[in-house]
Every structure is written in C-alpha cells, then in structure tokens.
Amino acid sequence: MRILRALVKKEILQIVRDPSSIIISFVLPLISILIYMYGINLDFVTVNIGIKNDDNSPEITRLVNSFSCSKYINSEVSDNMDYLTEKLIRSKIKGMVIIPNDFSNRLEQKQSADLMVITDGSEVNTANYLQNYILQISNQWLAASKYAQFVSPQIVNPQVRIWYNQDSNGYYFILPGSIAITMTLIGILLTALVVAREWERGTMESLLSSNVTRFHIVLGKYIPYFILGMLSMIFNLILCIGVFRVPFHGSYIVLTLVSALFLFTSMGIGLLISTVLKNQFFASQIAVGIGFLPALLLSGFVFPISSMPEILQYITRILPPRYFITFIESEFMAGTVLSIAIKSSVFLLILGGLLFGAVYRNTDMRLSHD
Amino acid sequence: MNTVTIEHLTKNFKKITAIDDLSLKIEKGKITGLIGSDGSGKTTLIRLIIGLLLPDHGKISVLGLDPETQKDELNKKIGYMPQKFGLYEDLTVIENLRLYADLKNVPHNFEKLLEFTNLKKFQLRLAGALSGGMKQKLGLACVLLGSPEFLLLDEPSVGVDPISRRDLMQMVRDLISPETTVLWSTAYLDEAHSFDKTVVLNQGKAIYQGKPYDLAKTTEEFENKVIDLMGGYRKTKSRIAENYIPKNSDVEYTVVADNLEKLYGDFYAVRNNSFKIKKGEIFGLLGPNGAGKSTSFKMMCGLLKPTGGTARIMGIDIKEDPEKARANLGYMAQKFSLYESLTVKQNLDFFAEIYGIHDKNLKKRVDEIIDIFGFSETRKQKSGELPLGFKQKLSLACALIHNPPILFLDEPTSGVDVITRREFWNHIKSLAQKGVTVLVTTHFMDEAEYCDRISLFYKGEAVAIGTPSVLKKKVSATSMEEAFMKLILESEK
Numbered sequence: 001m002r003i004l005r006a007l008v009k010k011e012i013l014q015i016v017r018d019p020s021s022i023i024i025s026f027v028l029p030l031i032s033i034l035i036y037m038y039g040i041n042l043d044f045v046t047v048n049i050g051i052k053n054d055d056n057s058p059e060i061t062r063l064v065n066s067f068s069c070s071k072y073i074n075s076e077v078s079d080n081m082d083y084l085t086e087k088l089i090r091s092k093i094k095g096m097v098i099i100p101n102d103f104s105n106r107l108e109q110k111q112s113a114d115l116m117v118i119t120d121g122s123e124v125n126t127a128n129y130l131q132n133y134i135l136q137i138s139n140q141w142l143a144a145s146k147y148a149q150f151v152s153p154q155i156v157n158p159q160v161r162i163w164y165n166q167d168s169n170g171y172y173f174i175l176p177g178s179i180a181i182t183m184t185l186i187g188i189l190l191t192a193l194v195v196a197r198e199w200e201r202g203t204m205e206s207l208l209s210s211n212v213t214r215f216h217i218v219l220g221k222y223i224p225y226f227i228l229g230m231l232s233m234i235f236n237l238i239l240c241i242g243v244f245r246v247p248f249h250g251s252y253i254v255l256t257l258v259s260a261l262f263l264f265t266s267m268g269i270g271l272l273i274s275t276v277l278k279n280q281f282f283a284s285q286i287a288v289g290i291g292f293l294p295a296l297l298l299s300g301f302v303f304p305i306s307s308m309p310e311i312l313q314y315i316t317r318i319l320p321p322r323y324f325i326t327f328i329e330s331e332f333m334a335g336t337v338l339s340i341a342i343k344s345s346v347f348l349l350i351l352g353g354l355l356f357g358a359v360y361r362n363t364d365m366r367l368s369h370d
Numbered sequence: 371m372n373t374v375t376i377e378h379l380t381k382n383f384k385k386i387t388a389i390d391d392l393s394l395k396i397e398k399g400k401i402t403g404l405i406g407s408d409g410s411g412k413t414t415l416i417r418l419i420i421g422l423l424l425p426d427h428g429k430i431s432v433l434g435l436d437p438e439t440q441k442d443e444l445n446k447k448i449g450y451m452p453q454k455f456g457l458y459e460d461l462t463v464i465e466n467l468r469l470y471a472d473l474k475n476v477p478h479n480f481e482k483l484l485e486f487t488n489l490k491k492f493q494l495r496l497a498g499a500l501s502g503g504m505k506q507k508l509g510l511a512c513v514l515l516g517s518p519e520f521l522l523l524d525e526p527s528v529g530v531d532p533i534s535r536r537d538l539m540q541m542v543r544d545l546i547s548p549e550t551t552v553l554w555s556t557a558y559l560d561e562a563h564s565f566d567k568t569v570v571l572n573q574g575k576a577i578y579q580g581k582p583y584d585l586a587k588t589t590e591e592f593e594n595k596v597i598d599l600m601g602g603y604r605k606t607k608s609r610i611a612e613n614y615i616p617k618n619s620d621v622e623y624t625v626v627a628d629n630l631e632k633l634y635g636d637f638y639a640v641r642n643n644s645f646k647i648k649k650g651e652i653f654g655l656l657g658p659n660g661a662g663k664s665t666s667f668k669m670m671c672g673l674l675k676p677t678g679g680t681a682r683i684m685g686i687d688i689k690e691d692p693e694k695a696r697a698n699l700g701y702m703a704q705k706f707s708l709y710e711s712l713t714v715k716q717n718l719d720f721f722a723e724i725y726g727i728h729d730k731n732l733k734k735r736v737d738e739i740i741d742i743f744g745f746s747e748t749r750k751q752k753s754g755e756l757p758l759g760f761k762q763k764l765s766l767a768c769a770l771i772h773n774p775p776i777l778f779l780d781e782p783t784s785g786v787d788v789i790t791r792r793e794f795w796n797h798i799k800s801l802a803q804k805g806v807t808v809l810v811t812t813h814f815m816d817e818a819e820y821c822d823r824i825s826l827f828y829k830g831e832a833v834a835i836g837t838p839s840v841l842k843k844k845v846s847a848t849s850m851e852e853a854f855m856k857l858i859l860e861s862e863k
C-alpha cells in the first residue's frame with residue numbers, strides 16, 4: 001500500500017510540474033467545445049440569393065419582397081443576368097430565382113406559371129435548403145395572394161412538433177457528443193506517454209529493481225490519470241451545462257458513473273499503447289490516430305452507425321465512444337433511459353476490463369532487449 | 371563467501387553474443403571493479419545478475435537466490451544504479467529520496483545522506499536542474515537507502531569531474547557496512563586500481579579476475595596491463611593526420627577569447643575569460659561540472675551569444691561574422707549529436723554536404739574518410755546502434771570532414787574505453803603537429819597531461835592558465851589530479 005501511494009504521489013507531482021497534461025485536460029476540452037459550438041454549425045446560416053424579376057405586376061413585387069422576410073435569407077434584386085451569374089460563380093450568392101415576364105399573366109389566366117430556381121450544387125445541403133425555402137415562400141405568397149382562389153385547398157395539413165430538442169438547436173446534441181470525442185482523446189493522450197516516458201528516461205530500470213510489483217506499476221498509472229481525467233470530465237460538463245446552457249435532463253449520478261467507466265476504457269487504450277511501444281514519439285502518433293479518428297467517424301457522432309457498411313458496424317462495437325455517445329446524448333436530451341445506461345455500462349465495463357488485463361499482461365518486469 | 375556465483379553464462383542478442391560462457395565469482399564484502407572496452411558486456415552482465423535480463427544458458431546465484439525465479443526476493447536486498455542514474459528529473463531532490471524510501475519501505479530519514487552528499491541546500495531543487503556530479507550523488511543516495519547487501523553501480527562516474535568522483539568514492543566507502551558487496555563498473559582505470567578486486571571483461575568473457583594490485587603496482591602500469599589484456603594497443607601513424615591537408619594562413623593566434631562573458635539573470639556562467647591559442651597548439655579546458663566550460667565552448671563557436679567580450683577564430687570576430695568564423699571550425703559536441711537513425715555513410719554524406727562539399731568531391735571525400743577512419747565494415751550500420759567508442763570516432767570524422775584548421779572537442783573521450791582513448795589522442799596530437807589548433811575539454815587528468823597548455827575553470831572564471839608542468843609546480847603537486855584539486859581549493863579561499 002505504501003508503495004502504491006508513493007507511486008501515485010510521484011505521478012501527481014509529475015502532472016503538476018508538467019504543463020502538457022494540464023493543457024490536455026483543460027485547454028483541449030475548451031478549444032474543442034468552442035470549435036463544436038461555433039465552428040461546426042449544422043443549423044441554417046444566412047444565405048444570399050439573387051432575384052431577377054421580369055414581371056412588373058405589383059402582386060409579384062410582394063412575392064419578391066417576401067423572399068427577404070426570413071432572417072436566414074438575404075436577397076438581392078437585379079435585372080442583369082450576367083451580373084447574377086457572375087456572383088453565383090464567385091459563390092457570393094448561393095442561388096437565384098428568375099421570374100419570367102408572363103408569370104402573372106399566366107396566373108391570371110388560371111394557367112400554371114413557371115418560376116425558375118437555380119441553386120449552387122457544389123454545396124448540396126444549402127442547395128436543398130434553398131429549394132425548399134423558395135417553394136415554401138412561394139406557396140405562402142400564393143395562399144395570401146389574389147390567386148389563392150384558383151388553388152384547391154389542402155386536405156391534409158401536417159402539424160409538426162419536435163420532441164427532445166424543441167428549438168432544433170444543433171449544439172444541444174453536438175456538445176454532449178463532443179464531450180465523448182474529447183474524453184476519448186484525453187483518456188488516450190494522457191496515458192499514452194506515461195509508461196513510455198519511464199522506459200525512455202531509464203527510471204523504469206530503477207523501478208524494476210526495487211520492491212515494485214506489476215500490480216503497483218499498473219495501478220500507479222491508472223489511479224492518478226483517472227483522477228485527472230475525471231476532473232477534466234467535470235470541467236467539460238461545467239462548460240457544457242453551466243456556460244453554454246445545454247439543457248440536461250438526466251441524472252448527475254448516472255452520468256458520473258458511466259463517465260467513470262468510459263474514462264477507464266479509454267485510459268486502457270492509452271496505457272496499452274504506451275506499455276507495448278515504450279517510445280513516446282511513436283506512442284503519441286498512434287494515440288492520435290487510434291484515439292481521434294475512429295471516435296469521430298465511427299462512433300455514430302457524425303455518421304449514423306445504421307447507415308454504415310455491415311463490416312464497419314461490427315467494428316464500431318469495440319469502440320468505447322460508440323456506447324458513450326449513445327448514452328450521453330440520451331442522458332442530456334431525454335433523461336436517464338435505464339436500458340441504454342445499463343447496456344452502455346456493461347459494454348464499457350467489459351472493454352475496460354479486457355484492456356486492463358492486456359495492460360497488466362504486457363507490463364514487462366524485465367528488460368526485453370531489442 | 372561469495373555474493374555472486376556465475377557458471378557458464380551465455381547471453382545473445384539477435385546475432386551478437388554479449389556474454390560468452392562466462393564464469394565468475396564476486397566476493398562478499400569487497401568492492402569489485404568491472405572494466406572492459408565498449409560493448410564488452412558490462413551493462414548486460416550487471417542486468418543479468420539482478421534478473422533484469424534472463425540468461426540463455428548458464429547459472430547465476432546472487433545472495434543465494436536465483437535472479438530468474440526469485441527476483442522479488444532479490445530486489446529487497448540489492449541497490450542498483452543504472453547508467454542514467456534512474457532519477458525522476460521533474461521531482462525535487464527530497465521528493466526523489468522520499469519516493470525511493472517508500473519503494474524500499476524504509477523510514478524517511480535522510481539527514482545523514484543529505485549531509486554526506488552536500489545536497490542539503492538543494493533539497494527543493496528539481497533533480498533535472500542539478501549538475502552531473504550532484505545528480506550522481508543523489509542517484510547513489512537513493513540506491514543506498516535501506517542499506518542494501520549488494521550494491522551495483524553501472525558507470526556512475528561517466529562525465530564527472532575528479533572532485534565529484536573522489537566524493538562519490540568516499541561516500542560509498544563511508545556509507546556501506548563492511549559486509550556490503552559492491553560491483554562498480556567504470557571506464558576510469560585509476561578508480562578500478564583502487565578497488566579490492568577487479569574483473570576485466572572482453573567480448574563477453576572475463577579475461578582477468580583478481581586483485582588489481584596483483585596485476586600492477588601503480589595506476590599507470592595497471593592501465594598498460596589492462597590494455598595488454600584487451601589485445602594491446604599499437605601506436606601507429608595517424609592516417610587521419612596524414613591525410614589532413616593544412617590550409618595556408620599567416621594568423622599566429624588562431625583562437626582568441628577576449629574577455630568573454632555570459633550572464634544569465636544575475637548569474638555569471640562565464641566571465642573574464644581571455645586566452646590566446648597558437649596555431650598547432652592543444653589547449654585544454656579543465657574544471658568541475660558546471661564551471662562554464664561548455665558555455666565558453668558554445669560562445670566561441672557562435673552557438674551562444676556572449677553578453678560581453680568576444681572571440682576571434684582565424685582572426686574573424688564571431689560577433690561580426692559568425693558564419694565565416696564557424697566555417698574554420700570542426701566541432702564535436704558533448705552529447706552524440708549525429709542522426710542515430712542514419713547509417714554511418716549517410717551521416718558523413720550529410721555533414722559533407724552541409725559543409726559545402728558537393729557532387730564528385732563529396733563522394734571522393736566520404737570514401738576517403740571511410741577508409742582512413744576504418745568505417746568500411748560499419749558504413750551501412752545505423753549510427754545509433756554503434757558502440758560508444760565508434761560513435762565518438764564518427765563524430766570526430768564529421769567534425770573533420772571539411773579539413774578545418776581548428777578543432778573544438780567537448781569531452782570527446784567521455785565514456786570511451788582506454789584503448790579508444792589512446793587512439794583518439796594519437797589522432798589529436800598528430801593533427802596538432804600538422805598545424806591544427808585544438809581546443810579540448812576533458813575529465814581525464816591523464817589526458818590533461820597531453821595538452822600543451824591548460825586553462826583551469828571554476829565557477830565561471832579561469833583560475834589558472836599554463837602548461838601542465840607549470841600548473842603542477844605552482845602548487846607543488848606530483849600529478850595533474852592533485853594539481854587540479856589543490857588549485858580549486860586555493861581559489862575557494
């Protein structure tokens with residue numbers, strides 16, 4: 001017990017003296033949350049469009065005006081087609097609406113009238129959005145205009161309600177998910193260097209010739225970085241809930257328990273890398289590769305797992321962030337769903353346990369000469 | 371009574387046989403010196419004895435235990451100081467001591483150790499910020515905690531000045547009990563000569579076991595005997611010097627330091643450093659660790675900007691035109707500063723290129739260097755895998771590749787075995803005879819004798835300058851080592 005306490009104390013002193021682990025634990029989450037909050041915005045942003053109106057009837061002028069009513073759309077009216085085309089090419093506008101000169105005439109004669117909509121297909125999402133927007137605005141205008149009488153009334157009228165995230169705020173689900181990504185990276189990065197460091201500096205040789213056992217070495221690494229990782233987790237949550245006001249509907253106790261399990265698994269990955277490689281440079285490279293990309297791409301955070309090829313879906317099952325992302329998103333937005341919490345915990349516990357075993361087995365108690 | 375009994379021990383690494391059918395006894399209660407050339411298997415042997423490595427064949431018994439199966443038991447009885455001292459550089463002196471006391475389950479009672487090591491004042495300093503000599507003392511203090519029955523020290527005195535070495539020896543002798551066995555690996559033969567027993571290793575075999583005094587009565591003779599045992603050293607004409615093409619110049623004093631000064635905050639790392647070195651002279655910079663030798667060196671070759679004064683290389687002011695001044699220099703740094711992942715030839719190619727040798731000339735020059743330095747067999751090996759002596763030779767080759775008129779060598783022989791050291795000095799002296807000016811630092815006092823003149827450095831200032839015989843006469847000393855100690859003591863007053 002005294003040996004373990006001494007090793008933990010030593011590690012904590014090293015953490016305090018070495019700014020890099022503090023930076024990883026507290027500055028990295030801050031930067032990452034800011035990026036996810038402001039940099040990656042899945043919500044609609046203001047889009048510029050151009051309008052060329054060849055029809056001078058006053059009713060149509062109202063239609064042109066209503067295109068600018070949305071706070072998400074800025075419209076510019078111009079008669080010069082070349083000018084608008086040039087702007088589209090330069091990506092100054094994302095689309096344009098051309099109203100032909102017989103537009104109102106045809107409507108007056110109860111004929112269907114064509115409206116030309118051009119969108120910039122190089123940004124598919126924006127193009128789709130614009131298309132829907134223009135359709136919606138023109139329908140609204142039609143319903144309020146004097147031509148409304150020519151249109152047969154709609155029989156089905158869908159009433160749309162959004163549950164769990166009433167305001168459709170993207171960052172309400174991005175931020176909790178981002179915590180999972182950040183914590184994967186932190187858990188792995190913090191620990192990937194620490195065993196390799198002892199080998200490189202030659203201190204491992206001293207430890208191995210003292211009374212230290214394998215158990216001491218492994219726990220002596222797990223305990224201090226677990227404490228630091230949990231502090232970092234709390235910091236993440238404070239930023240998320242306290243500063244950015246993401247609504248939290250779950251239970252703090254459940255959240256803490258599952259987070260602890262998650263940290264235990266991602267630390268296991270880092271320690272395994274460090275224990276096997278014994279080289280700080282190599283370990284840090286691998287840690288970022290293993291820690292960040294799969295967590296981001298294969299965890300279901302960015303792309304839904306159900307739409308992945310089957311083989312990738314199997315691979316996601318061994319990724320700890322997969323379970324944690326499901327859990328933390330539902331914990332934040334829907335409150336504790338016991339079945340999800342239990343399933344995630346069981347998987348994380350199994351993965352963490354296996355990793356711990358692998359770290360323990362791979363901890364050399366002698367020098368294996370290369 | 372024997373602490374260690376080894377019978378027919380063999381250990382291979384891939385294709386290399388590190389220990390070859392070795393049988394050995396280490397007597398209880400004695401200090402045994404372990405000497406041998408680089409790559410002779412000293413470190414491997416120590417690691418095998420404490421079970422950090424496992425043997426391929428043969429039997430080892432240490433304190434009646436088998437290191438293979440009873441390592442945990444054995445660990446409680448030994449103290450092992452690895453080559454890098456095994457200290458945590460980001461912990462303070464006292465934190466290191468506390469950690470190792472806890473690991474050995476002994477009380478936190480460091481008064482005596484701190485007193486002996488003179489580290490009391492530096493308790494709160496980070497181990498990484500200590501000088502080489504102090505680190506070594508702290509490393510030893512950590513190992514001595516819990517009074518181990520068997521102490522194993524792997525080259526504790528590499529790169530350490532004579533005063534610190536003497537202190538270390540004193541510490542070991544004072545702090546161990548008469549029953550304690552010590553195995554001390556060293557490159558200093560004067561050290562080895564003063565021990566009770568000596569084991570000379572060569573290519574994984576023990577070629578001598580016994581009392582050093584039986585081998586030779588004096589240190590000098592002992593050195594010659596050890597060299598003979600290792601296959602002998604035949605002084606040949608230095609081909610490196612033979613192939614050196616001197617540059618014509620009429621500068622009389624090729625290296626001049628003019629009141630060099632380096633100030634860090636309010637601490638003078640170097641001050642009032644002035645000297646003039648003639649063409650073809652070997653000028654030695656001596657002094658304890660941290661005295662400012664390396665700082666002076668770095669300023670003189672323009673790697674560090676002096677805060678006052680200046681230096682002139684071949685008459686060129688290093689402050690005014692550092693690049694032009696540097697082109698006249700061959701510099702060999704204290705730490706191995708070549709690319710470890712490149713092969714011998716690739717390193718040579720690279721350094722030739724950056725010194726402005728190109729195309730046909732480059733190939734010709736590199737082939738020539740490979741030939742005269744004897745790298746033909748190792749040319750395709752990664753330089754990081756070479757034994758230390760070879761690495762140092764490669765560093766020298768890279769420093770000489772552009773035929774510089776001046777050589778700066780910062781501890782070129784640190785950690786190198788005695789035969790390689792002799793070879794090295796043969797080259798240095800022969801080069802000087804051909805007109806190369808050499809500025810060299812060293813901790814080996816026998817090497818100091820080879821210098822034409824010496825500047826003794828202490829606490830950032832030159833306390834004495836002169837030929838070795840003048841310096842010895844000044845304090846009526848019989849050896850350079852004695853002169854060193856006396857001169858430093860005198861300057862303390």
